[in-house]
Amino acid sequence: METFANRVIEFNRNLQYSGNLPEDFQVLNPHLDNPETMKVMQEFYHKYYNDSNQRKFIIGINPSRHGAGVTGVPFTDTKRLESACGIVMKSAHTHEISSVFIYDMIGHYGGVEEFYRDCYINSPFPLAIVRKSKNGG
Known part of the structure; x- marks a missing residue:
């Protein structure tokens, strides 16, 4: 069965900018x-989007370097992940202020199960744009 999770994962796996x-x-x-990042992103989408239900689409900004830029999950730093x-990411430990705000809102909505059952968050440009430093990195 083609699930919402599988469609999002395939989309993320094939994202590129030319x-x-x-x-x-x-x-x-x-x-x-x-x-x-690919592993925890897949775990997240299989946990909350393993169905073919329609959802409200919340449009955010491009990934932050401490949120989706690390976890692969929009507005989700490793602390809230x-x-x-309930998903542990061992290779990074991040704190992102927008993640704090979003998960406070999700709590008021009724929690992650209810929120992700009803809503999907992503960005029109879900890739990270970074400025190179003077030393090339």
């Missing part, structure tokens, strides 16, 4: 840069 950017910027696919979603 357009032009200013010389000192680059685009990163957080799902491919760290193998554990573990504390709210």
